[in-house]
Amino acid sequence: xxxxxLTKFNFNSLVTGKRxxxxxxxxxxxxxxxxxxxxxxxxxxxxxxxxxxxxxLVGQYDSxxxxxxxxxxxxxxxxxxxxxxxxxxxxxxxxxxxxxxxxGHVEITQKRITERKQREQAAFEKQNQTFEKLFLLYADTLxxxxxxxxxxxxxxxxLETQHPKLLKTTVSDIDAYAWAxxxxxxxxxxxxxxxxxxxxxxxxxxxxYNAPFDPSIPxxxxxxxxxxxxxxxxxxAKGTGNADKDPFSLADMxxxxxxxxxxxxxxxxxxxxxxxxxxxxxxxxxxxxxxHISDNYFxxxxxxxxxxxxxxxxxxxxxxxxxxxxxxxxHNIGGYLFSTTHGQTVIWQKTLxxxxxxxxxxxxxxxxxxxxxxxxETFLSSRGISQEIRGRxxxxxxxxxxxxxxxxxxxxxxxTHALRILEDAITQQDKTxxxxxx
Numbered sequence: 001x002x003x004x005x006l007t008k009f010n011f012n013s014l015v016t017g018k019r020x021x022x023x024x025x026x027x028x029x030x031x032x033x034x035x036x037x038x039x040x041x042x043x044x045x046x047x048x049x050x051x052x053x054x055x056x057l058v059g060q061y062d063s064x065x066x067x068x069x070x071x072x073x074x075x076x077x078x079x080x081x082x083x084x085x086x087x088x089x090x091x092x093x094x095x096x097x098x099x100x101x102x103x104g105h106v107e108i109t110q111k112r113i114t115e116r117k118q119r120e121q122a123a124f125e126k127q128n129q130t131f132e133k134l135f136l137l138y139a140d141t142l143x144x145x146x147x148x149x150x151x152x153x154x155x156x157x158x159l160e161t162q163h164p165k166l167l168k169t170t171v172s173d174i175d176a177y178a179w180a181x182x183x184x185x186x187x188x189x190x191x192x193x194x195x196x197x198x199x200x201x202x203x204x205x206x207x208x209y210n211a212p213f214d215p216s217i218p219x220x221x222x223x224x225x226x227x228x229x230x231x232x233x234x235x236x237a238k239g240t241g242n243a244d245k246d247p248f249s250l251a252d253m254x255x256x257x258x259x260x261x262x263x264x265x266x267x268x269x270x271x272x273x274x275x276x277x278x279x280x281x282x283x284x285x286x287x288x289x290x291x292h293i294s295d296n297y298f299x300x301x302x303x304x305x306x307x308x309x310x311x312x313x314x315x316x317x318x319x320x321x322x323x324x325x326x327x328x329x330x331h332n333i334g335g336y337l338f339s340t341t342h343g344q345t346v347i348w349q350k351t352l353x354x355x356x357x358x359x360x361x362x363x364x365x366x367x368x369x370x371x372x373x374x375x376x377e378t379f380l381s382s383r384g385i386s387q388e389i390r391g392r393x394x395x396x397x398x399x400x401x402x403x404x405x406x407x408x409x410x411x412x413x414x415x416t417h418a419l420r421i422l423e424d425a426i427t428q429q430d431k432t433x434x435x436x437x438x
Contacts, residue, residue: 028091043083045090049104058083129224132167138204144310151200158197171224176233191237202231248375257426259359267355269324276423277315278393279373282349286338302395313395316416385418
């Protein structure tokens with residue numbers, strides 16, 4: 001390989017279709033040339049392994065290449081001296097392989113072909129392991145339409161429009177620091193939105209992480225080869241997980257009851273049902289359908305979080321609540337009960353709050369339905385209702401393997417007891433006199 005003398009050869013002497021020897025190659029073999037029918041000239045290196053000759057293509061001759069060049073041109077063609085240098089390299093690798101009990105040039109060539117295919121396969125897989133593909137695949141597994149729409153809406157708003165390059169990035173190349181920066185950027189303006197996105201992204205990663213071990217997860221998730229969930233290292237936005245520190249007092253709830261107890265029509269019935277059933281989540285309550293009502297209870301479906309299937313839970317109905325349910329039924333025959341379109345569509349969550357605010361006005365400071373909900377739980381806690389029953393009544397804090405797979409008890413008896421205590425207190429069955437704020 002140290003050759004510096006310029007080798008010359010008369011290429012015009014080549015006969016079409018016949019190989020012609022040019023020179024000996026160190027440390028093994030020789031260089032040959034063959035003229036093709038189209039006039040192109042190809043260089044070959046002749047070598048020997050186990051007593052058998054083999055031909056290795058070196059490359060195409062380029063008459064315009066600088067004669068003293070020892071590297072291929074930009075087009076990948078060769079001068080004569082560049083072809084000799086390439087053949088010398090092949091010969092050295094061949095001899096070294098044989099000396100180490102290897103298969104020589106054939107083995108080396110096969111190994112390089114295998115490595116190239118592996119690189120091409122890895123590159124192809126990386127193109128199909130983007131976060132975009134992971135998240136959309138995850139969204140497709142969400143059988144609950146509302147949860148799926150929520151996941152896709154959050155994705156499009158905060159990632160598709162704000163971080164398009166990240167969507168095309170291989171999932172395994174996105175670390176916890178990148179996700180933390182994204183969540184932090186959203187949290188400065190909308191901490192709850194940041195936490196919602198974090199929840200969906202973590203769930204998508206978990207699908208891929210658990211895919212190799214969980215037969216219930218579609219096989220396609222294995223392709224992402226997730227060995228760690230980077231989102232697990234991030235933290236929720238500060239304060240978004242804290243409990244409401246401004247719950248209604250019993251006095252507030254009694255004032256609220258006095259304001260809504262005689263309101264006619266859908267508005268009054270809807271607000272009274274919300275209060276007397278324990279301050280249920282408005283988003284779930286307003287989706288109540290006529291067919292979900294039984295004699296002494298109705299069934300709602302918990303849609304929050306990233307669960308694939310909504311979790312049903314039952315709420316007891318007192319005589320007062322039944323009367324208000326009848327009012328809703330009169331206005332909406334079949335379909336959704338909380339509706340102003342005769343059951344065809346549900347009212348908006350904000351509509352329920354707007355109705356309450358119109359009725360309350362300035363008579364209760366800082367009024368929100370959330371304060372009603374937290375006030376109910378605070379009151380029930382003060383009356384000795386356990387955390388588990390409060391959680392089951394308001395549909396929160398119920399999780400774990402035991403509850404998910406084994407505990408099918410509906411707790412209607414305990415919920416009925418809790419709601420009776422609540423209704424008696426709010427409707428002043430204890431004879432306490434409440435004055436409305438002027």
